[in-house]
Amino acid sequence: MDYIKIRFIDDFDHLGSGFEKTVEDIFRSITPLFTSAERSWTPQMDIYETPDEIIILGEIAGVNKEDLELEISTKAIKIFGKRSEFTRIENASYRLAEIQYGNFERILHLPAPIDPEIVSASYSNGFLQVRIAKLTRNKTYKVQIE
16 A cells, blocks of 8 residues: 655744745746746645545646655645656647646645644545544533642
């Protein structure tokens, strides 16, 4: 059985400003073959919430499971990895080049407090599914007075 790497961390100190549009993204929209030394792309993600858990679904077709990693804190999840480029066909002129390759990274802030110890992840047919248990908010504890 293969496993997806999950690391638990306290916090994401390097979250950045949320400014996701880069110079490369702007030029790639004009000329799809534009590339910098290190390509990057942004996979599409959905977040669902049930009373008991948060479910994240990521569309990352073409990424090998070995090139996929997750880091989880109590506030956010970081999904990152790399999609390798297919071998280009010799003597071919590309008329359209929309598929993005290279490194990717998504940091998703979670809509509710979670238990980072109760996480499962699966990858099938190009979709990553991460299920994270929510912390119980309405739980009361009896405190003994001394």
